[in-house]
Amino acid sequence: MRVTLAAALLALSAVPLLAQSGAVRAVVHGVWVTGDRPTGARERTGLGLGGEATFGVGPAGLAVGYLEGSLDETGGASTDFVEGHAFFTLRPLRWAALGFGPHVRSFIEPGGTQRWLLWEAHVQAATELLGPTIEAYAEGWVVVSAEVEVSEPFDGGRGLEGGLRVAVGRLPVALRLRYRLERLELGGGTRRETVEQVGLAVGIGRR
Amino acid sequence: MRAAYRAAGLGFALIGATPAFGQAQAPGQLLTSGIRAYQQLEFADAAGLLRRALAAPPPGLEAASRSQALAYLGAAELFRNRPDSAASVFTRLVRSDPRYRFDRLTFPPEVTTVFDAARRRNPAAALGLEPVRTIRSGQPDYPIDVFGSTYHDARVEIAQLDGRTLRTVYAGPVSDSLRLEWDGRGAEDEPLAEGRYVLRVTSLDSVGTAARTVRIPLDIRIAGVDTVPHPPPPPDSVLLPERSAAAPALEALIGSLAIGTAIAVLPSALSSDVDLSPTRFAVGAAVTVAGFSGFFARRPGRPIPENVAANDRVRADWRTGVEAVVRQNRDRMRRALLEVRAGMPQIIEAESR
Numbered sequence: 425m426r427v428t429l430a431a432a433l434l435a436l437s438a439v440p441l442l443a444q445s446g447a448v449r450a451v452v453h454g455v456w457v458t459g460d461r462p463t464g465a466r467e468r469t470g471l472g473l474g475g476e477a478t479f480g481v482g483p484a485g486l487a488v489g490y491l492e493g494s495l496d497e498t499g500g501a502s503t504d505f506v507e508g509h510a511f512f513t514l515r516p517l518r519w520a521a522l523g524f525g526p527h528v529r530s531f532i533e534p535g536g537t538q539r540w541l542l543w544e545a546h547v548q549a550a551t552e553l554l555g556p557t558i559e560a561y562a563e564g565w566v567v568v569s570a571e572v573e574v575s576e577p578f579d580g581g582r583g584l585e586g587g588l589r590v591a592v593g594r595l596p597v598a599l600r601l602r603y604r605l606e607r608l609e610l611g612g613g614t615r616r617e618t619v620e621q622v623g624l625a626v627g628i629g630r631r
Numbered sequence: 632m633r634a635a636y637r638a639a640g641l642g643f644a645l646i647g648a649t650p651a652f653g654q655a656q657a658p659g660q661l662l663t664s665g666i667r668a669y670q671q672l673e674f675a676d677a678a679g680l681l682r683r684a685l686a687a688p689p690p691g692l693e694a695a696s697r698s699q700a701l702a703y704l705g706a707a708e709l710f711r712n713r714p715d716s717a718a719s720v721f722t723r724l725v726r727s728d729p730r731y732r733f734d735r736l737t738f739p740p741e742v743t744t745v746f747d748a749a750r751r752r753n754p755a756a757a758l759g760l761e762p763v764r765t766i767r768s769g770q771p772d773y774p775i776d777v778f779g780s781t782y783h784d785a786r787v788e789i790a791q792l793d794g795r796t797l798r799t800v801y802a803g804p805v806s807d808s809l810r811l812e813w814d815g816r817g818a819e820d821e822p823l824a825e826g827r828y829v830l831r832v833t834s835l836d837s838v839g840t841a842a843r844t845v846r847i848p849l850d851i852r853i854a855g856v857d858t859v860p861h862p863p864p865p866p867d868s869v870l871l872p873e874r875s876a877a878a879p880a881l882e883a884l885i886g887s888l889a890i891g892t893a894i895a896v897l898p899s900a901l902s903s904d905v906d907l908s909p910t911r912f913a914v915g916a917a918v919t920v921a922g923f924s925g926f927f928a929r930r931p932g933r934p935i936p937e938n939v940a941a942n943d944r945v946r947a948d949w950r951t952g953v954e955a956v957v958r959q960n961r962d963r964m965r966r967a968l969l970e971v972r973a974g975m976p977q978i979i980e981a982e983s984r
Binding site for chain 2: 454456458460551552553554555558560561562582584586587588590601602603605607616618620622
């Protein structure tokens with residue numbers, strides 16, 4: 425799974441060369457995963473590293489991302505995780521974008537690998553704070569379909585993200601600071617999974 | 632009844648004898664009678680008739696008839712042994728008509744000699760101009776005929792109404808006649824603007840003092856010129872705003888506040904049962920601070936130097952275009968068609984004369 429995601433990401437990363445616009449970024453995320461289930465709460469924290477790429481032709485585009493890292497649990501074993509996404513995007517307005525696509529996440533634990541496959545629909549709005557140099561954005565999404573390898577049936581999921589995009593001088597280099605939160609509910613509300621991330625991305629290209 | 636006829640006849644006789652009845656004769660008839668009396672050697676009668684012809688109220692004699700009347704009057708006075716009066720009459724003749732010359736077949740040498748002496752004493756010039764003439768500026772197309780009473784020095788000038796000389800067309804000797812060509816230009820060879828000017832001919836006496844000046848008003852109108860219109864100033868749609876508008880600053884402020892607040896607050900609403908990381912507050916604060924920075928950096932009314940510079944370049948380009956057109960039009964104006972209308976001459980004699 426990890427090798428497949430990385431290969432797919434590398435392959436897709438070459439596509440921006442052919443696109444009208446695009447960006448490639450390296451990302452580092454602080455990750456907090458909180459599982460609240462009938463057997464008790466489970467909190468894990470860790471750090472993830474990865475990359476993102478976006479490219480577009482006109483208003484349409486594709487956004488892909490990959491992140492992997494390790495989560496530590498107080499009094500428990502560490503867990504590796506890998507996640508990736510590939511969203512088709514549409515930017516009908518300068519300040520608004522829509523996205524849809526799969527978002528996969530795997531937790532690799534000694535007892536086995538737990539995989540989440542979430543099909544998400546995103547909507548994003550952005551506003552310029554200082555011309556095109558600094559931009560703030562907010563994004564929300566819902567999980568429209570999911571395959572989660574847990575015993576509880578999937579009920580629904582939502583998420584939100586917000587942050588800043590900063591262009592560095594006149595260079596094509598851009599920084600991105602983001603906070604994101606995912607919330608999944610399973611088993612008729614008996615199990616709740618919350619994934620919180622704070623990330624910093626550095627890359628070439630603005631969007 | 633007979634007494635009544637006598638009274639009526641006396642009345643008619645009195646009316647016929649009054650001066651008003653005699654003055655009712657046309658000046659032309661008086662001139663004809665005066666010349667006839669001169670030819671019959673009745674010089675006193677001739678002088679009287681001619682003086683009455685000359686004294687007729689306006690419109691009086693035409694210019695040519697007036698000159699003729701003065702010529703016969705001077706000759707008659709001369710033959711009445713009144714040389715001073717004859718000289719005075721000839722002086723009047725020279726001044727009013729410098730072009731006049733005696734017919735030497737009609738008048739004997741003793742008359743023409745006195746007249747020639749009067750001409751020499753009274754240097755004067757007359758001008759011959761077309762009433763209306765269209766010329767091309769810069770081309771010597773406007774004829775000015777100068778007729779002198781005698782050989783003398785004269786200046787022909789184009790002047791402002793206040794007397795300031797714009798152009799000296801000619802300065803030099805004038806004898807019987809001289810044709811000059813004016814090119815419609817004024818000072819420093821520049822084309823004259825539309826308006827009223829004066830063509831001035833000053834006759835100088837033997838010591839170079841102005842003896843007599845003839846002023847003819849000239850109305851100059853530009854009859855045709857194919858000038859190019861100035862390029863219009865750059866419209867507002869071309870110019871960039873030189874001061875920041877309120878909208879972007881407010882958008883930055885409101886947008887950052889909304890997004891920063893959303894980042895800080897919405898996660899708690901979405902996951903109220905989880906103790907979330909406080910990092911969201913840092914990210915929300917960063918967004919808000921960036922928004923405030925954007926607001927102050929783009930505060931309403933702040934000068935935008937790059938736009939000011941860009942607009943300055945646009946305006947400079949426009950001014951360059953205007954200057955080019957001005958140069959082009961000035962060049963075309965130098966070749967404009969001018970309509971020159973000559974007015975009635977005004978003669979100014981030197982006070983000492």
